Each structure stands twice: as structure tokens, then as C-alpha cells.
Amino acid sequence: MSDTHAVEDTRVTDEDALVDVPAGTEVAGGGSAETDAVVDDVVEDVDDESEESDEDSDDESDDDESDEDDDTEAGAEGTSSGTRSRRSSRGGESLRRLEEEGEVAADYLEELLDIVDLDGDIDIDVENGRASVAIVAEGGSDRELRKLVGPGGEVLEALQDLSRLAVQAKTGERSRLMLDVAGFRAARRKALEEQAARACEEVRRTSQPLRLEPMSAFERKVVHDVVADSGLVSESEGEDPARRVVIFPASA
Known part of the structure; x- marks a missing residue:
């Protein structure tokens, strides 16, 4: 690790506020x-x-x-x-x-x-x-x-x-x-890419749309990228926290 001042892709929300941790909070001994x-x-x-x-x-x-x-x-x-x-x-x-x-x-x-x-x-x-x-x-x-x-x-x-x-x-x-x-997000990305690749193969084999389990915005973005690279089509449906990706066969 480079000796510099120490602690990955997609989206979310905002608002001008900081985390409201009580001022003067002290945590002793790593309890x-x-x-x-x-x-x-x-x-x-x-x-x-x-x-x-x-x-x-x-x-x-x-x-x-x-x-x-x-x-x-x-x-x-x-x-x-x-x-x-x-x-x-x-x-x-x-x-x-x-x-x-x-x-x-x-x-x-x-x-x-x-x-x-x-x-x-x-x-x-x-x-x-x-x-x-x-x-x-x-x-x-x-x-x-x-x-x-x-x-x-x-x-x-x-x-x-x-x-x-x-x-x-x-x-x-x-x-x-x-x-x-x-390293959680990096490991999760790799697992999602593998899952999305398998899902794409199933959609090609069955020629039927496939709905995946609910995912976060970051996770959906990873899946959308894999689907796009595979030549298939995907979209998100539903509302958070139940929002999920649906993969469709390529247009004829």
C-alpha cells in the first residue's frame, strides 16, 4: 500500500447533511x-x-x-x-x-x-x-x-x-x-457477474424472460452491464427494496 493519507460503480442519493453521530461521543477500548x-x-x-x-x-x-x-x-x-x-x-x-x-x-x-x-x-x-x-x-x-x-x-x-x-x-x-x-463490493461484483452470465445463458436457451431476485442499485447496474455485453436486453421493475432486473431475449 502506498504511504499516503488511509480507508468501486454506480449510483444513489444525496442531501446536504452529515451523519448525525452525537458530538463528543467516545468509544473506549474498541468495545x-x-x-x-x-x-x-x-x-x-x-x-x-x-x-x-x-x-x-x-x-x-x-x-x-x-x-x-x-x-x-x-x-x-x-x-x-x-x-x-x-x-x-x-x-x-x-x-x-x-x-x-x-x-x-x-x-x-x-x-x-x-x-x-x-x-x-x-x-x-x-x-x-x-x-x-x-x-x-x-x-x-x-x-x-x-x-x-x-x-x-x-x-x-x-x-x-x-x-x-x-x-x-x-x-x-x-x-x-x-x-x-x-473488499465487499468487489467480491459481490464478481459473484453478480457470474450469476448474470448464467442467467443470460438460461434466457438464450429458453427464449423466455427471466426475473432475478431484488437487488440494490449497485447490483442492478452490474447485471445490466453483463446483459448488455451479452447482446440481450434488460430492464428494472418494481420499487425499492423489491426492485429487480428482468432479462429478455434478444429481439428477432
């Missing part, structure tokens, strides 16, 4: 009960904050970034919860804005890690036209960090929403930042 309580508060907070700003972005297209002449730079800054690594590239105003989003989100997440007394490195990047921030273990087990993932990624999605809200509060602009914790 899991205190950590779990704060994580529960995070999930409750994001439900309240995003009611009016929640919108699905299955049809949202990624902005293309022109990075042919990018140079990789490294800057380092120690933090109480770990280190932060940033890959910075030379580019236009849009790229600088995305890098700023990553820095704002990383500052926010560092404070959260301190509150819940968890150690993690923060990696910042720009991928597919959006800021990408990942919280990774400092070299040991990622077991404790996985508390920030939650069942089915529920806590991770909440933290991503709140990180986007933090960026909007700071910059005044909507954010499409992607957050990963302990």
Missing part, C-alpha cells in the same frame, strides 16, 4: 457493543436523511473521463485510524472535482472510524468517471471492518449515502461517489 450501537445509528440516520432524495439510477450513464496523459502521484499523511492513499492524475476540472469528492468523503469516514474505534486504511481513486473510496484493513484481519458492511451490505450502502451527503454539504454538488469496505 464491540459501542461499535454496533453507532453502526445501528448510522443506518437509522441514512433512512431519515435520504427519504426525499432517494432515486434509482439504473439508467444513469457514466461520464467519460479523458485520462490518456495521467501521471500517478503519491502524497502521505498519517491519521489516527490508519493511512490514506490517493492516486492523483493530471486532467481537467472534472477530474479535480472528483478527486476533491474523494478527499471530502475520506475526511468524513476517518472521523467515523475514530468514533467507532476501528482501524482502516483509506484508498482514494477515480474510476469510470466517479470518485472511488475504499476502507481496507491495515494489514491484519478485516473482521472488525466488516461491521461497516452489515447483512447484505446494508450498512455499506448507508455509509455510501452518507458519504455522498457529506460531499454535497461541502461542495454543493451531487456526488456519485462509490464506497467499498473490506
